[in-house]
Amino acid sequence: MSIEGYKRIRNKKISRYSLQYMLKCLEDPEHPSAGPYLSFMNLTGNWHPNMELKSTRFKQMVYYILMTFFFSQYLKCLIGLDLSALLFIIQTAPFHMGTPKTIFFRKDYHLWEKLIDYMSRTELRQLSDEDEEVIDVMDEYIRKSRRVIYPFWFMAICCNISLFTDPYQKNQIVENGTDIYVPLFQFYVPFNQDVPPGYYYSMVIQTILGNIMSSYIISWDSLVISTFIFFAGQLKISRVYCTKVIDPESKERSHENIIKCHRFHTSLKEHQKLFEKLISSVMFIYLIVISINLGSCIIQISNASGDLPAMMAAMLFVFGILVQLLIFYWFSNEVTVESLSVSSGIFESKWITMDAKIQKEVALLQHTTSKRLFFQSRAM
Template sequence: MDRIWKIIIHEIGTVFVLSEFMELYVIRSDLDLVLTNLKISLLGFVIVCKANTFVFWQGNWRQVIDYITEADQFERDNQDEAKGNIINTYTRYCRRVTYFYWVLVFTTFITSITTPLMIYYSSETFREGFHNGTERFPHIFSSWMPFDKENFPGSWITVMWHTGICVYGALIMAAYDTSVVVILVYFGGKLDLLRIRCREMLGTEGKGVTDKNADQVVRQLHQIHVLLLKHSRLFNSVLSPVMFCYVVMCSLMICASAFQLTSATNTTQKLLMAEYLIFAIAQLFMFCWHSNDVIHKSEAVMIGPYESDWWAANHKQRNNVQILQGQMKIVHIYTAGPFTNLTLSTFLAV
């Protein structure tokens, strides 16, 4: 029963986004209202996509998260000084980026729910127009409602409804985005650890290892890389459709915000538009930066076998090094749908 209620809450968010697109038809004659509605409704569309993919592809998400939990525990149980430094580095980084993103989302949330008040108190012309009936009630979002939302009590019912939806959207966005970024950071850290393991697979200081130990180590490294690729691809399968929607919607949202920023005459409105613009750009940058970082480390990990003491190994062990290096050449790139890769080049193009 608890699960059903959670699904219902997610679908209520979907219904709200549909009501925003319905409102677009109602206000189609006012360009400024259309742009304001469009950038919020596009963001809302991405949020409900994130929420619904979490629900519909829950099994795949659990599989990826379970793998990361198990693999991270394995690394922590078998760490030395070099590996411990990498583990501590990505752990601290994940905490910092999570805190930063939650602050960014909270700031945007506060900005969103207080925008009507800022507009009301910053513009004397708007206050006069509101009191004489020429200006509409300043709502948080632009959405269709089945009652009169411009006058009491419908106006304040709409305000409470919008505030609740804003809380829901902020929580979904923060939870999804930080989960994706942390997973990407972990994959990058895992590749760094794998490179160190490859470097140490034939011993240190030219002392060499026995054929039996070399076979065991190479087999373990091969298995680690295969599992990493498998779950990286599984993660991309649930992330790629959302990122495709996100890149398209974010591009349109940035265009709408930038256009309104250049046409706004009120200082408060300019600050609000700038905050939305910064938030949209920061979101896209975080995904593209961390995805690009994983791709770079995935290309660099194949150097690991050649950083080992292969020169002190016998012919059989050198063949194993070549086989392992061939495995390490496989690079997995995260995508935003079937049309583009999630890289810094994509971010700059947008």
């Protein structure tokens, strides 16, 4: 089966009325599994394979402007010792995780390029080999990735709407006969943002920059989740290779298959460790931030028992955080589970029919593929 034939089969399986069919424009034949998420990251400017384009340079300028505004908020909070601003940052901390996520991604950009290049080259090579069983596994994990991440995008949009509309619901509060206008962020701006019309000018800036920051977060999360799914899927493929490692009619081909299977699994482990290195610092910060944030949101929900809209908004935000955590931990655990089943594929091969030399090589391969893969969150 050719790559083009595989694409036609995938397209036939997709309903014309499904979300996946409508989002086919995001697919990239050069990146079978990561294509839509790289397209999204390219839209935000975090993924920038061609820095010569004017659009790319414009996106980089937007990024630095955005970082300037958000850091101005953090500085304003620290310098002014504004407790209410600090509390709001804590309550929306997962949103502010876009700052370390983009900074670390750009710092390690060349390593991300190396990882993504490995993922795409591996998938394209497997497609060119035209092994039906391997292609079926690949098709399964690519579809799983789309089924998980596209609804995740929808959930993120709902959380965004809840977050960005919350200040307007609080603007009706009147204290001592004076209207109170609640901002979304505490950016430094060269005009008075406490009263109209400066308040509305400020909210336009905050909403635009806030949505851009949100797109940074969603695109980073999407790429990381899809990479978890990639490694779990490739471990399944590694198991398939193990079941086919022995050719009873040729000792030489069996020897070559063992070498190829060993190299493939070793390379997979090396790049899994590279991926762990790329995300461990961010996930360590995320773990601390989420722990504080969940406590803050739960207190907010308990204090807002008489304010139904505020309570519903806080509950939706907490639900979004918990779903995000579940997705990260679920699919990282899938990698660990799949890594433990790779070596069992060897026992499904016809290794028992081979001579002692090949059986020793099989035993070494079994030892190599039995290593448990896992992810750890570590400080910088």
